[in-house]
Amino acid sequence: DWSMSDFLTEAKGAIRTMVGDGMVIGAVSGGVDSTVAAVLMKEAIGDQFHAFLVDNGVLRKNEATEVMERLASRCGVNLKLVDASEIFLQKLKGVTDPEKKRKIIGNTFIECFEKEASQLKANFLLQGTLYPDVIESTSHKGPSATIKTHHNVGGLPAHMKLKLIEPLRFLFKDEVRKLGLELGIESESIYRHPFPGPGLAIRILGEVTANRLKALREADKIFLEELRSAGLYRNIGQAFAALLPVKAVGVMGDKRTYEEVIVLRAVKTTDFMTADWFDLPTPLLRKISSRVVNEIRGVNRVTYDITSKPPGTIEWE
Ligand code: XMP
Secondary structure, eight states: OHHHHHHHHHHHHHHHHHHTTOOEEEEOOSSHHHHHHHHHHHHHHGGGEEEEEEEOSOSOTTHHHHHIIIIIIITOOOEEEEEOHHHHHHHHTTOOOHHHHHHHHHHHHHHHHHHHHHHTTOSEEEOOOOHHHHHHHHHOOOHHHHHSOOOSSOOOOGGGOOEEEOTTTTOOHHHHHHHHHHTTOOHHHHTOOOOOTTGGGGTBOSOOOHHHHHHHHHHHHHHHHHHHHTTOGGGOSEEEEEEEEEEEEEEETTEEEEEEEEEEEEEEOSSSSSBEEOOOOHHHHHHHHHHHHHHSTTEEEEEEOOOOBTTSOSSOO
8 A cells, every 4th residue: 555655654754853862652452553662662662662551460362472473573673561560450359349440550561661661761662643633532422432431541640741643643543554554563462352451351341350361361362262262353343251240040960050151242333332233144153152152161041132222331340
């Protein structure tokens, strides 16, 4: 794409001019925006960019390792893994309120960030802000901004005297994807479904415990694996499994069971402000359900969410 290659050349030049011989830090999640922003920085200023990935203990199965592999090993980004999972999980103990979970995760993330930032003498902070984020945060029109607290924009402590660098702030999502392809990022990263900052914590309804995390990680992995092998992943806007805060009675062999319930959610959406549930083929649902109950200890029931947004939201919390 000629226009994207022009954009790339210009963006790199602008970043170099802005940064000079300064240092930039930035957190990456492995999502499309932070991945593209990080690789762009690496292309522009190499190791003057210091990225880090915070393992908050509520990432999906193998996610931290996979992001490290993709961004550090394959793209050459100067990326550090900060394993803070114990701290996050300790703070989440006993917490069931969704907004409290979000606050704990948001605040703990900022603490981790400040700790990393204070060790480096950075002058700039990279943010993967896109044009729609800019509009939503200035017009106050986005209903999701008031319904749930999102913390992708802002949240930067005032005393941190870092200048913001937002190389994607004039781009829409599809343009970020094009830029990512131009940068040679593999399509698995480019077309990845969004994953919320509070991670699996808001997909475990009720308390986040080690056993429940383990069960949900497995269920989510099976679900996404089956969607990919059925060739449906890219037709879906977002898909995930969640763990309900109820137990259900079941039977296994000649024994009564009383175990966890998984709900599968897959939606079609363009802007995530509205969404429709995705009509998955019955044989695929059958396969996923039987894998989930057979392969995961402690789960005896699988349900499929057939609610659109509105009135539902995409997430359950
Ligand atoms: P809802 O559930 O509001 O989700 O329909 C819309 C989109 O936003 C994501 N989401 C979040 N992302 N922090 C995030 O970074 C959050 O607290 C959060 N809550 C929801 C959700 O996954 C979907 O893509």
